[in-house]
Amino acid sequence: MLYFCVFSGFLLALNALFPTQSDDLGVAAEGLKGAWRSYMNWNGRIFEMLRVAYIGAIAPSAYFVILNTFVAVAFIFGFFIFIFARLPQSFDDVVILSVLLLIVMYCSAFGSIFLWAVGSLNYLWAYCALVYSFIPYRLFWARYMACESLSKDSSISKELLKALALMLLCFIAGMGSEMVGITALVVHIGFFIYALYKCVRLPLWYYVGFVALGLGWLALYLSxxxxxxxxxxxxxxxxxxxxxxxDILSMSLGEQITHLSKTYRAFFSLTPYMLCIPLALVLFERYRAGMKIYKI
Known part of the structure; x- marks a missing residue:
């Protein structure tokens, strides 16, 4: 809890000290009319529609500073749960969260994604919704891989409530990002194939969330x-x-590989960090475990 208080204070200071981006100045709250205009004429992402409708008007104010800080902390917290399928518990987890934040800040687009309304709502807020829509599936498969029971007695009303809540969250997540949305759908299909192969019984909310994610992505992509x-x-x-x-589907396999290599070339500079940092964390964890055994 202390770490998240410090982390919140750090991001709050950044949001408060950095000047408002020019694109965020003079934006009026156009309400649902503005959201519909954006969907029909410029940008179908749901959080961009929210920006034009309401949030953009408070971008230069302290209200947005607090709100954007909350979303940033929620994203880092949710990303940790998504990766490890549990809540942060120890000092080691604090180290991992700090390293995660450093990796994020290393990217040149940190300011435009974490500090200003245009980038924050189109990316940070969208990715936050996507991460939290993934968590129920992550926990489900974590329990399965740990050989825990997946069939828990629950009333029909509770199951329907879970399905409705996930339907709303996944639809919003699907309308948040073109690239992450289609990637998530492909991964979901892979897990459906695995579940069919292993004869895993999937609950109602599992199907509802997948369909809602697909409908949200189609609503964005076809806007x-x-x-x-x-x-x-x-x-x-x-x-x-x-x-x-x-265009991509009409390419040959060689053209698709060339296109992907050009697209992801910008991430190559991060490769040493993405490889070395997890290795360092694993070695650190083994060192701590060895020290505990030695003390015993």
Whole structure:
């Protein structure tokens, strides 16, 4: 708890001290009319619609500083649960969370994603919703891999309530990000195949969340605003500046590999950190375990 208080204070200071981005100045709260205009003409992401409708108007104020800090802390906290399938418990977990924050801050886009309204709502808030929509599935498979019982007695009303809550969360998550959304759907399909192969009985909420995620992603990808924004970028930068899903599927395998290598080339500089830091954490954990055995 102390760590999250310190972490919250750190992010709160960053949000308060950094000046408001020019794109966040002068944004009016246009309500549902503004959200619909964004969906039809520019951006179908649900959190961008929320920004245009309400949040953008408070971006220069202290209210957004507090709200954005809360979402950032929730994202880091949720990401830890998603990775380890448990709550933070020890000093080692604090080290892992600190390293995670350092990796995030190493990226050049940290400020535009964590501190300003345009980037925060389009990415940070969207990724936060996605992470929390993944957690029930992560915990479900964690229990299965640990050979724990998955069939817990529950009333129909509770099961329906879980399904409805996850349906809403997954639909919002699906409308949050084009790239992460389609990746999540592919991973879900892989787990469905695994569950079919292993004869794993999946609960109602599992199916409902998957369908809602898919519907949310389709609502985003097929939005008129999405197509309009792509057309603008094509006019400005050329047809090869943005590839649609249809463009990628029409490529040959070699062209797809070349395209992916170019797309993810920007992440190559992070590779040493992504490899060395987990290795260092594993070695540190083994060292601590060895010290405990020695003391005994």
């Amino acid at each position: 008129p605003g999405h197509a309009a924004r792509i057309a603008v970028w094509w006019d400005l930068l050329g047809r090869n500046s943005i590839y649609t899903l249809g």
